Amino acid sequence: AQSVAQPEDQVNVAEGNPLTVKCTYSVSGNPYLFWYVQYPNRGLQFLLKYITGDNLVKGSYGFEAEFNKSQTSFHLKKPSALVSDSALYFCAVRDMETDSWGKFQFGAGTQVVVTP
Amino acid sequence: DSGVTQTPKHLITATGQRVTLRCSPRSGDLSVYWYQQSLDQGLQFLIHYYNGEERAKGNILERFSAQQFPDLHSELNLSSLELGDSALYFCASSVGGASGANVLTFGAGSRLTVL
Numbered sequence A: 001a002q003s004v005a006q007p008e009d010q011v012n013v014a015e016g017n018p019l020t021v022k023c024t025y026s027v028s029g030n031p032y033l034f035w036y037v038q039y040p041n042r043g044l045q046f047l048l049k050y051i052t053g054d055n056l057v058k059g060s061y062g063f064e065a066e067f068n069k070s071q072t073s074f075h076l077k078k079p080s081a082l083v084s085d086s087a088l089y090f091c092a093v094r095d096m097e098t099d100s101w102g103k104f105q106f107g108a109g110t111q112v113v114v115t116p
Numbered sequence B: 001d002s003g004v005t006q007t008p009k010h011l012i013t014a015t016g017q018r019v020t021l022r023c024s025p026r027s028g029d030l031s032v033y034w035y036q037q038s039l040d041q042g043l044q045f046l047i048h049y050y051n052g053e054e055r056a057k058g059n060i061l062e063r064f065s066a067q068q069f070p071d072l073h074s075e076l077n078l079s080s081l082e083l084g085d086s087a088l089y090f091c092a093s094s095v096g097g098a099s100g101a102n103v104l105t106f107g108a109g110s111r112l113t114v115l
Helices: none
Strands: A003-005 A010-012 A019-021 A024-026 A031-038 A044-050 A055-056 A065-069 A073-078 A085-093 A110-115 B005-007 B010-013 B019-024 B029-038 B040-049 B051-055 B064-068 B074-078 B087-094 B110-114
Touching: A003 A085, A003 B040, A010 A019, A019 A110, A024 A073, A031 A073, A031 B064, A044 A055, A044 A065, A044 A073, A073 A085, A085 B010, B005 B087, B010 B019, B019 B087, B019 B110, B029 B074, B074 B087
Parallel strands: A010 A110, B010 B110
Antiparallel strands: A003 A024, A019 A073, A031 A044, A031 A085, A055 A065, A065 A073, A085 A110, B005 B019, B019 B074, B029 B040, B029 B087, B040 B051, B064 B074, B087 B110
16 A cells, blocks of 8 residues: 655745755555645645656756655755745655556645745 | 636535535546545545546545546535535546556635535
8 A cells, every 4th residue: 555644744944944845655666756735725736746767856836856765755845945835735656556547645734834 | 727627616515415516627638536635634535537437446435426427527426414524625637547647637626514
């Protein structure tokens, strides 16, 4: 079975400082990993994904994520946070070797609060 | 606008009632996913349809059912509603197929309040 964990309910950061949102996963086979962001009263929006290849993935709005197979992690990062980055962030995983038609497993979400 | 349309945006109803939520996927997408988002349960996968056929089922209650029609729109039916069914229900679509690389595009959601 696949699972994903976001160990922090909330991350607080000052504007201009680096932002990191943590995600760890568990799958039987190879993972496909995703990050989504949800602004208040909106649906989730895709930020980036890791399928294969380079462990550092660049996405929308200046975000990037690093895939670490040995630590089974896929942390989301942004070098310099903006107040407008304040939102709820979700990590998601799919295990394509055992779950061809299956669901994306989402983490519980991490609320990011960026203060001016 | 993501291209995924969900109606209604808000719905208030009473316990024991039945409601239908509708989703029109993004043009060209064959897959439709339904998710329930509540404060205590997070984002829970309910069901996935691809080109009219059910492909995967998650934690969907027996009181809930869904279908995808030939024009690819989907409906989620919730019956015998309970207070605990109050949540935000999201529809997401993707190009579809078994590829895990497909990105989900989410609608804005339907907020259901059961009184």
